[in-house]
Amino acid sequence: MQKKLVLLVLLIGAPALAQNKAFSLHAPETLVDSGLLDYALPRFSLKKGIRISLINGVADARLGTEGTPVFRRDDTVWHFDGQISPYTDTFLEWLLSDVGKRTIEAFEPESGSSFSADIGADDTPEVMELTGDAVLGAQISLKKCGRCHVVSEGNRMKAIGSSPSFALMRSFPDWLERFEAFYFLRPHAAFTQVTDVTDPFPDNLPSPIAPIEVTLDEIEAITAYVGSIAPADLGAPLQAGGAFQSP
Secondary structure, eight states: OHHHHHHHHHHHHHHHHHHHSEEEEEOOHHHHHHTHHHHHHHHHHHHHOOEEEEOSSSOSEEEESSSEEEEEETTEEEEEEEOOOHHHHHHHHHHHSHHHHHHHHHOOOSSSOOOBSOOOOOSSOOOOOOOSOHHHHHHHHHHHTTTTSOOSGGGTTTSOTTSOOHHHHHTSTTHHHHHHTGGGSTTGGGTEEETTTSOOOOTTSOOSSSOEEEOHHHHHHHHHHHHHSOOOOTTSOOOTTOTTSOO
């Protein structure tokens, strides 16, 4: 009888857990009317178990003119931008993966041109110069970021499975901007203090976990380290146990 009760509780709780894996997305009317999102989003949700709600207002993520370029239609390049979270990052990873690209290009609109995942490349790419101490950055990353993220082989089995690895984030086109301003982005702002930059935590809103304290020089060193590591291969099959485990 006790086993039946436990099974019943698990069955009742499962839908609630699944519902928590979700985020909201805003897209311009022209993109919504094309039918692409009605075609692609259910396929993503079926694959990843993450529900995306299209809303006409402020959302967790946006498809528009800012952020990471993900696909194009004629001369219009659509970008993805949103709050950093395991779910929005999973969607971005999927859009940039071979599976996501094939899904986008397989869609046949009732009218107008097809979409393409080939967003092209700038003939004169910006040269990235990282001046921080990469060796120091590796040490700081393990000490201050390794409790959540897989930073290197040194903490592969000690991170949180739902947090993206450094190698995965290194593969994002906007990785440098993410690392340089990570302390402003959720959830880091709730527990990160940057010397001479961020304000102290209010007395009524203390850090929910042991706070991370870094300096701008340390952030520069971290970005230099991340710039030195090989990006994850987004086209490779994901390992079992979490979408953000380092391959």
